[in-house]
């Protein structure tokens with residue numbers, strides 16, 4: 001495999017990108033005549049690596065490595081989030097951009113796939129340093145972003161405030177206010193109702209539909225969640241409101257467990273007040289990571305980082321279904337183990353599409369300068385994601401493939417059809 005690697009990947013830790021390539025291998029036999037275009041999915045269209053120098057509060061300078069990657073622009077402008085994390089790497093951002101291409105096509109949004117990130121521990125920065133880093137990064141990206149070129153959004157450790165700085169910086173550089181440059185903005189500057197909870201809400205809508213089809217009752221169902229950030233906490237609220245029990249939560253600080261159920265609102269208050277995460281929550285007991293992955297439950301929702309469910313722990317997972325809130329949480333080897341053990345996997349490329357669907361709504365509202373009510377947003381989100389999931393479910397049953405391969409069939413077919421119609425330039 002190394003022989004065919006582009007030189008910029010030599011010496012990189014390749015896991016997420018390898019996972020994506022393996023997923024493309026698995027979909028290839030189902031692409032028919034479009035297979036002749038499939039090589040173009042196996043490399044990003046464009047990679048931008050930027051140095052982000054930041055003046056620190058103590059007067060010193062720090063340099064961070066930033067990325068923005070366009071995986072495919074065949075179906076429209078690039079769309080995908082920005083991650084701030086110490087483990088951000090080129091192959092990780094490549095994989096995240098590629099999953100955005102497949103996801104956006106799978107739910108039929110008029111977008112290509114993109115992703116960005118900075119290798120940084122944002123928790124070690126002051127607010128002023130975070131703002132300066134964001135503004136410099138946004139300026140460095142000027143070459144490749146724009147409301148009709150590439151529209152970033154929040155991801156791990158980035159939020160509405162970061163999007164507001166990003167939008168302001170781009171607007172200053174352009175000499176006009178450009179609300180459509182990012183999504184996930186605060187409401188006061190062109191954000192959309194419903195965006196904050198959209199990914200978690202979509203995870204729940206898809207999980208509920210999968211449960212209905214698999215004969216799992218939501219009321220009293222046990223939910224185990226990894227990650228209690230934007231995606232995990234919103235999904236937890238939706239499950240809780242539907243009568244399911246959140247029996248365990250893991251985040252970077254540790255694991256908490258209560259078989260009768262944890263109130264997600266109280267847990268969120270604890271995590272915000274302690275500023276250190278879910279551990280130490282008084283109405284639950286602590287649990288080891290090993291015990292966490294072995295808990296009996298109906299829904300296991302990974303909503304943190306990629307590569308969490310691997311051959312090392314898949315054999316111990318005792319869930320009826322895994323619903324992927326995170327991007328890339330399950331490796332192909334783990335997919336096979338879960339499949340053999342009868343655990344249904346609802347893949348990221350459909351399960352967490354709620355965020356980008358409402359990002360699309362936000363972008364449409366910004367372009368039209370006409371804003372929708374929260375009910376309209378949620379109704380349209382539920383409708384799009386449920387219909388897309390049902391089509392994928394039916395395709396998986398017809399073809400006898402996993403839900404992941406079925407989602408890749410829908411997404412990759414749309415991307416490659418667009419490429420074929422546009423033709424190869426020149």
Ligand code: NAD
Pocket residue numbers: 154155156157158199226227228229230231232250251252253277303304305306325326327328352353355356
């Ligand atoms: P976030 O920064 O709001 O939350 C991340 C959560 O993961 C936190 O609770 C953190 O404590 C936890 N975490 C970090 N490292 C961990 C570890 N080693 N073990 C256990 N938990 C850990 O991020 P988010 O926006 O909620 O994103 C979570 C996942 O969902 C990512 O994979 C992201 O790409 C994906 N996603 C996010 C969106 C979105 O709209 N924000 C949309 C689609 C997919």
